[in-house]
Amino acid sequence: MEFDPTRPIYLQIMEEVKKRAVRGDYSVGEQLPSVRDMASQMGVNPNTMSRAYQELEREGFLHTRRGEGSFLTHETERVEQERTALAQAACTAFIAQLRDLAFDAARTSRLLRQVEEEVNEDGDR
Amino acid sequence: MEFDPTRPIYLQIMEEVKKRAVRGDYSVGEQLPSVRDMASQMGVNPNTMSRAYQELEREGFLHTRRGEGSFLTHETERVEQERTALAQAACTAFIAQLRDLAFDAARTSRLLRQVEEEVNEDGDR
Amino acid sequence: MEFDPTRPIYLQIMEEVKKRAVRGDYSVGEQLPSVRDMASQMGVNPNTMSRAYQELEREGFLHTRRGEGSFLTHETERVEQERTALAQAACTAFIAQLRDLAFDAARTSRLLRQVEEEVNEDGDR
Amino acid sequence: MEFDPTRPIYLQIMEEVKKRAVRGDYSVGEQLPSVRDMASQMGVNPNTMSRAYQELEREGFLHTRRGEGSFLTHETERVEQERTALAQAACTAFIAQLRDLAFDAARTSRLLRQVEEEVNEDGDR
DNA sequence: GTGGTCTAGACCACC
DNA sequence: GTGGTCTAGACCACC
Numbered sequence: 001m002e003f004d005p006t007r008p009i010y011l012q013i014m015e016e017v018k019k020r021a022v023r024g025d026y027s028v029g030e031q032l033p034s035v036r037d038m039a040s041q042m043g044v045n046p047n048t049m050s051r052a053y054q055e056l057e058r059e060g061f062l063h064t065r066r067g068e069g070s071f072l073t074h075e076t077e078r079v080e081q082e083r084t085a086l087a088q089a090a091c092t093a094f095i096a097q098l099r100d101l102a103f104d105a106a107r108t109s110r111l112l113r114q115v116e117e118e119v120n121e122d123g124d125r
Numbered sequence: 126m127e128f129d130p131t132r133p134i135y136l137q138i139m140e141e142v143k144k145r146a147v148r149g150d151y152s153v154g155e156q157l158p159s160v161r162d163m164a165s166q167m168g169v170n171p172n173t174m175s176r177a178y179q180e181l182e183r184e185g186f187l188h189t190r191r192g193e194g195s196f197l198t199h200e201t202e203r204v205e206q207e208r209t210a211l212a213q214a215a216c217t218a219f220i221a222q223l224r225d226l227a228f229d230a231a232r233t234s235r236l237l238r239q240v241e242e243e244v245n246e247d248g249d250r
Numbered sequence: 251m252e253f254d255p256t257r258p259i260y261l262q263i264m265e266e267v268k269k270r271a272v273r274g275d276y277s278v279g280e281q282l283p284s285v286r287d288m289a290s291q292m293g294v295n296p297n298t299m300s301r302a303y304q305e306l307e308r309e310g311f312l313h314t315r316r317g318e319g320s321f322l323t324h325e326t327e328r329v330e331q332e333r334t335a336l337a338q339a340a341c342t343a344f345i346a347q348l349r350d351l352a353f354d355a356a357r358t359s360r361l362l363r364q365v366e367e368e369v370n371e372d373g374d375r
Numbered sequence: 376m377e378f379d380p381t382r383p384i385y386l387q388i389m390e391e392v393k394k395r396a397v398r399g400d401y402s403v404g405e406q407l408p409s410v411r412d413m414a415s416q417m418g419v420n421p422n423t424m425s426r427a428y429q430e431l432e433r434e435g436f437l438h439t440r441r442g443e444g445s446f447l448t449h450e451t452e453r454v455e456q457e458r459t460a461l462a463q464a465a466c467t468a469f470i471a472q473l474r475d476l477a478f479d480a481a482r483t484s485r486l487l488r489q490v491e492e493e494v495n496e497d498g499d500r
Numbered sequence: 501g502t503g504g505t506c507t508a509g510a511c512c513a514c515c
Numbered sequence: 516g517t518g519g520t521c522t523a524g525a526c527c528a529c530c
Binding site: 002019024090093094099107109111115120 | 131144148149213215216227236240244
Binding site: 284285286296297300303304314315316317318319320 | 516517518519520
């Protein structure tokens with residue numbers, strides 16, 4: 001994986017794990033790859049991965065059972081909450097981009113209506 | 126400037142110049158920094174900058190007068206066209222993110238309405 | 251190959267490749283020598299040859315498949331179009347020469363009829 | 376002046392002087408620039424220029440009067456003869472080019488008729 | 501000063 | 516093997 005060198009890697013790993021859970025790569029309650037496996041998978045130091053797992057545990061996103069491994073939270077709502085947070089972040093970034101382009105409100109409205117149509121068509125599939 | 130190492134630098138420079146023009150950093154018809162200046166400003170080789178300028182000229186985004194320098198197109202429409210293209214690209218990326226998060230149509234609609242409101246508030250400022 | 255030092259080499263290479271295709275040295279759809287081979291064949295730097303090939307691709311005269319090589323266009327019409335263009339260029343240069351010699355219209359007419367006869371004899375061969 | 380390095384320079388000078396006379400840069404009977412002046416004008420060695428003048432004299436195209444200088448022939452016909460010869464040479468080269476392009480007789484006829492029209496329009500000016 | 505071209509040589513991606 | 520990109524540095528034309 002590629003990491004943005006200007007931000008702490010463990011934070012970027014946390015986001016990645018959350019995205020994977022939200023995407024459904026891991027199901028609620030499911031065992032996650034071990035710290036070592038995940039570290040080699042993402043090409044980072046196991047210590048860094050361990051830190052990421054610890055922080056995720058503090059946030060209640062996973063729990064670790066000594067000697068057994070780490071497991072994604074059982075609470076569906078917790079994952080849903082992350083989905084919303086990630087969507088909101090994407091949304092904030094998107095608005096910032098439009099603002100930076102000085103894209104006016106009228107054109108934005110038109111663009112968003114287009115987006116909505118596209119999404120609805122997708123939903124129908 | 127930081128460049129994504131997986132994509133040609135000259136393409137990223139082209140996008141950056143377009144963004145700057147769209148943001149209004151450069152006005153239509155205005156002389157742009159020379160190839161050498163822009164190259165040192167962005168920390169790339171003058172040849173790479175030259176390539177970027179040449180491609181932008183081919184796209185009609187700027188024109189070069191030998192021995193004089195490069196100038197942003199006089200056509201406001203050309204810049205507007207780029208504004209639209211950049212906004213659409215941002216939009217497409219945004220939708221892809223929501224899709225990747227398995228964000229359903231109903232929630233997306235709500236989110237988009239929220240975006241629209243925020244942008245309108247901006248417009249009112 | 252000898253190049254006219256007053257004109258960009260890559261442009262002269264483009265013309266040479268077109269002439270070769272028009273002469274039938276390369277057939278439509280056929281693989282062309284690699285950038286490196288053609289460069290050493292013509293005694294130029296591979297970068298210069300690469301530029302020539304890229305411009306020819308932009309003109310639709312050849313297409314490149316990454317990792318495989320470059321191929322003359324499949325469209326016979328494209329090559330025919332070049333034949334016409336080259337003939338017209340030769341023609342324009344010829345007229346300019348006659349004009350430069352202050353060759354009057356009557357004598358030019360006679361000369362042109364002579365050209366036509368010679369070409370027709372050629373056709374009969 | 377630029378010379379083709381594959382052919383004797385004095386021959387190329389001779390052709391140049393003939394072209395100038397045919398173009399009317401020099402009139403019949405008129406004094407030509409001295410060997411020295413012409414040599415520096417064309418950027419060649421005076422010996423080379425001298426050789427060219429001698430050959431032109433042998434061909435009866437100019438005559439030299441010791442201590443006075445060189446003069447273009449008085450005979451208008453001699454210049455006309457050169458005009459024809461140069462036109463014929465241009466013509467031969469033109470036909471060779473069309474042949475090299477495998478430009479067929481029908482297309483050549485069409486092209487030549489176009490040329491003739493252009494020349495006639497020119498003549499009307 | 502300006503941009504345009506060319507070479508030499510490296511490194512990469514795709515095959 | 517193939518082409519694509521980038522750098523470094525030279526030289527040139529036009530102003």
